[in-house]
Amino acid sequence: MLIIMSCCTATLFVSSLFFVAREAKVLYRDQQEYLVSLADMIGRNSAAALVFNDLKTAEETIRPLTQKDNVLAVYIVNKDGRLFARYQSAAQAHPALPLELLPDWASPDQVNQAVQQVTREEYTSSFLSGYASVVRPIRMDDEQVGTVVIHANARGFLNSLRYNILVALGFMGVTFLVFCLFSARLQLMISAPLLGLLAAMKEISAGKNFALRVTKPCDDEIGLLYDGFNHMLHEIEERDQILRQRQAHLQQLAHYDPLTRLPNRTLFYDRLAQALFHAERARETVAVIFIDLDHFKDINDTLGHRTGDLLLIEVAGRLATVVRSCDTVARLGGDEFTIFCQNVANEENATVVAQKLVALFATPFRLGASEIRVTASVGVTLYPHDGRTVDELLMNADIAMYHAKGCGKNVFALFDKKMNEHASERVTFLADLRQAVELEQFVLHYQPKVDLLTGKVTSVEALVRWMHPRLGMLAPDRFIRLAEEGGMIAELTEWVMRTACLQAKAWQEADLAPVRVAVNLSPFHFQRQDVKQSVCAVLGETGLDPSLLEIEITESALMQNDEYTCRVLSELREMGVTISVDDFGTGYSSLSYLHRFPINTLKIDRTFILNMTKSSEDQAIVTAIIAMAKSLKMQIVAEGVESVEQLETLKDQGCHEIQGFLVSRPVNAERVARFFTDEDHLQAHGAAAQAVPGETAHHLVNGGS
Numbered sequence: 001m002l003i004i005m006s007c008c009t010a011t012l013f014v015s016s017l018f019f020v021a022r023e024a025k026v027l028y029r030d031q032q033e034y035l036v037s038l039a040d041m042i043g044r045n046s047a048a049a050l051v052f053n054d055l056k057t058a059e060e061t062i063r064p065l066t067q068k069d070n071v072l073a074v075y076i077v078n079k080d081g082r083l084f085a086r087y088q089s090a091a092q093a094h095p096a097l098p099l100e101l102l103p104d105w106a107s108p109d110q111v112n113q114a115v116q117q118v119t120r121e122e123y124t125s126s127f128l129s130g131y132a133s134v135v136r137p138i139r140m141d142d143e144q145v146g147t148v149v150i151h152a153n154a155r156g157f158l159n160s161l162r163y164n165i166l167v168a169l170g171f172m173g174v175t176f177l178v179f180c181l182f183s184a185r186l187q188l189m190i191s192a193p194l195l196g197l198l199a200a201m202k203e204i205s206a207g208k209n210f211a212l213r214v215t216k217p218c219d220d221e222i223g224l225l226y227d228g229f230n231h232m233l234h235e236i237e238e239r240d241q242i243l244r245q246r247q248a249h250l251q252q253l254a255h256y257d258p259l260t261r262l263p264n265r266t267l268f269y270d271r272l273a274q275a276l277f278h279a280e281r282a283r284e285t286v287a288v289i290f291i292d293l294d295h296f297k298d299i300n301d302t303l304g305h306r307t308g309d310l311l312l313i314e315v316a317g318r319l320a321t322v323v324r325s326c327d328t329v330a331r332l333g334g335d336e337f338t339i340f341c342q343n344v345a346n347e348e349n350a351t352v353v354a355q356k357l358v359a360l361f362a363t364p365f366r367l368g369a370s371e372i373r374v375t376a377s378v379g380v381t382l383y384p385h386d387g388r389t390v391d392e393l394l395m396n397a398d399i400a401m402y403h404a405k406g407c408g409k410n411v412f413a414l415f416d417k418k419m420n421e422h423a424s425e426r427v428t429f430l431a432d433l434r435q436a437v438e439l440e441q442f443v444l445h446y447q448p449k450v451d452l453l454t455g456k457v458t459s460v461e462a463l464v465r466w467m468h469p470r471l472g473m474l475a476p477d478r479f480i481r482l483a484e485e486g487g488m489i490a491e492l493t494e495w496v497m498r499t500a501c502l503q504a505k506a507w508q509e510a511d512l513a514p515v516r517v518a519v520n521l522s523p524f525h526f527q528r529q530d531v532k533q534s535v536c537a538v539l540g541e542t543g544l545d546p547s548l549l550e551i552e553i554t555e556s557a558l559m560q561n562d563e564y565t566c567r568v569l570s571e572l573r574e575m576g577v578t579i580s581v582d583d584f585g586t587g588y589s590s591l592s593y594l595h596r597f598p599i600n601t602l603k604i605d606r607t608f609i610l611n612m613t614k615s616s617e618d619q620a621i622v623t624a625i626i627a628m629a630k631s632l633k634m635q636i637v638a639e640g641v642e643s644v645e646q647l648e649t650l651k652d653q654g655c656h657e658i659q660g661f662l663v664s665r666p667v668n669a670e671r672v673a674r675f676f677t678d679e680d681h682l683q684a685h686g687a688a689a690q691a692v693p694g695e696t697a698h699h700l701v702n703g704g705s
């Protein structure tokens with residue numbers, strides 16, 4: 001704008017200057033011509049007066065000039081060079097003129113000098129100084145008879161010049177003003193849309209609102225610029241949306257459990273830390289609750305992971321109904337859930353929440369067509385009483401939960417400092433077990449299975465015991481689960497299998513009747529290890545005939561990953577190994593499902609045998625299992641037979657074999673070998689049963705052990 005305005009102003013100035021100068025020149029010429037014509041007219045009129053030395057006429061000639069207010073002085077000089085006639089204006093101030101200074105009797109030289117002086121440039125063309133003069137000869141018949149000198153002021157010329165300059169300046173000013181207005185308008189036309197764009201850009205970048213759009217003011221280049229801007233915004237908005245979606249997804253993944261959509265461990269820790277911070281200032285109590293489902297692993301193993309997942313989702317939904325909106329329910333992983341409740345008034349209130357949580361599991365979970373019963377063990381700890389940090393509180397809630405599990409599950413426990421001792425005991429116990437596996441601090445006891453028709457021992461079950469250096473001989477219930485959790489079960493099972501096979505081989509070599517030995521396989525081990533490979537290795541190592549090895553797997557192990565299970569069992573069967581299903585009836589398997597597996601034997605769980613004589617339902621279950629197994633051409637073993645009454649009922653039902661304290665408790669290898677005779681081990685019980693069944697059974701149990 002400045003450059004354009006400067007150029008235009010300069011152009012205007014130069015052009016105005018040019019026109020003013022041109023006008024001045026014309027004015028000057030007009031003025032000159034006027035004076036010359038005036039002088040010539042005086043010369044013509046006074047020529048005769050000069051010739052005839054008629055002063056009066058000459059003065060009359062110049063008198064009209066005195067009326068002209070621009071004429072300052074008029075001099076007529078005769079041919080002798082003397083001042084003949086003169087007129088000098090007294091009214092108008094003017095500088096001293098050369099002839100004015102001369103007296104009437106001045107000599108011709110003086111007059112001539114003065115005339116010469118007037119003739120000189122400064123007096124003839126000094127318009128700008130405000131005066132003009134002309135010197136013209138007076139002629140008569142081509143002879144110069146005198147000279148006329150006129151002095152005039154150039155006020156008219158100067159006024160005209162001033163007027164012209166003023167007009168030019170006025171024109172310049174108006175033009176400049178119009179130009180300024182026009183250019184301002186022009187600038188507004190260009191800059192207003194750009195400023196609008198700039199304002200929109202600032203608004204968008206401040207509010208990060210990329211959904212905003214600008215309305216284009218015209219269809220020219222600026223309109224195109226607006227279109228481009230909107231297009232750019234559209235692309236940014238799209239990318240922004242994708243970015244936000246991805247960020248939200250990442251946020252979700254980072255802070256929420258994808259299965260249950262509950263907060264995960266990270267978010268729970270974060271929220272609990274904040275809650276503790278708040279509680280510290282407000283002097284409030286916070287309850288931290290740890291919930292673990294009982295036997296969830298079995299459900300997962302038997303009904304599959306899909307069902308397990310559905311159950312976890314249902315559990316998550318139920319847990320959320322117990323707490324307030326300000327509390328947080330989270331899933332730490334697996335079947336472990338945590339809750340913290342803010343501003344809990346006292347321990348009683350925390351107890352109420354824990355009771356409600358346990359009660360939540362009283363109603364079975366309906367998953368599709370099936371109904372699942374699951375319970376939970378709940379541990380509760382309180383801030384600040386039991387701990388001040390997130391880690392401490394969670395650890396104590398976990399300890400309390402383990403304590404609840406130890407108390408028989410499906411209960412809650414409030415943290416007590418004494419529980420810490422139990423927890424550290426567990427850690428010590430785990431370390432002991434690890435060492436025991438390394439040092440092979442175990443022994444095997446064997447329990448015979450007896451054929452109900454012949455009364456002879458068909459096989460023995462190898463049952464492991466831990467010879468703990470401090471605690472003495474420990475039953476497997478005390479350490480099998482721990483070995484599974486501690487990742488030692490495969491090593492332990494291999495030891496059991498190798499020892500049992502070596503023992504069976506030893507019995508065979510001692511010319512005892514060949515007895516099959518049964519080994520328990522943990523479902524954990526079965527699913528995660530190459531079972532076939534370890535069985536082959538042990539058989540190869542010990543040289544035992546595969547037909548003398550029996551593998552017992554639980555019903556739950558059978559149900560998980562059935563394709564894999566079926567393949568492994570078939571391979572073992574092909575090798576000649578006998579396959580038994582342990583604890584049958586406790587799982588969730590459909591009876592018709594069994595025929596798909598290469599199973600030799602079903603072992604009816606001892607809980608059914610125990611109640612069989614008292615409960616008609618258990619009796620019916622046993623009858624059904626026996627009938628079904630027979631139709632599938634499977635061998636039936638009844639576990640936990642303790643009384644003659646049970647023995648007789650099983651006989652009547654057509655059960656094939658029994659195992660239990662009635663025959664013998666699990667005993668060491670030497671003692672169990674006494675059963676490997678042709679003797680009918682049931683005959684005595686039959687007779688005894690007639691007499692004093694309870695006593696006989698008791699005697700045998702003790703004797704067997």
Ligand SMILES: Nc1nc2c(ncn2[C@@H]2O[C@H](COP(=O)(O)O[C@H]3[C@@H](O)[C@H](n4cnc5c(=O)[nH]c(N)nc54)O[C@@H]3COP(=O)(O)O)[C@@H](O)[C@H]2O)c(=O)[nH]1
Nearest residue numbers: 463464475476477496520521522582640641642659660661
């Ligand atoms: N994975 C492995 N599991 C094993 C191994 N050794 C044992 N176990 C499992 O531990 C559980 C407990 O075993 P245990 O304490 O040895 O108890 C066995 C018997 O003593 C008991 N039994 C036998 N007869 C009776 C009876 O008449 N009454 C009664 N109350 N109990 C009786 O039953 C246990 C054997 O049961 P089962 O295996 O189902 O045949 C137990 O689940 C073992 O399986 C191992 O090496 N690996």
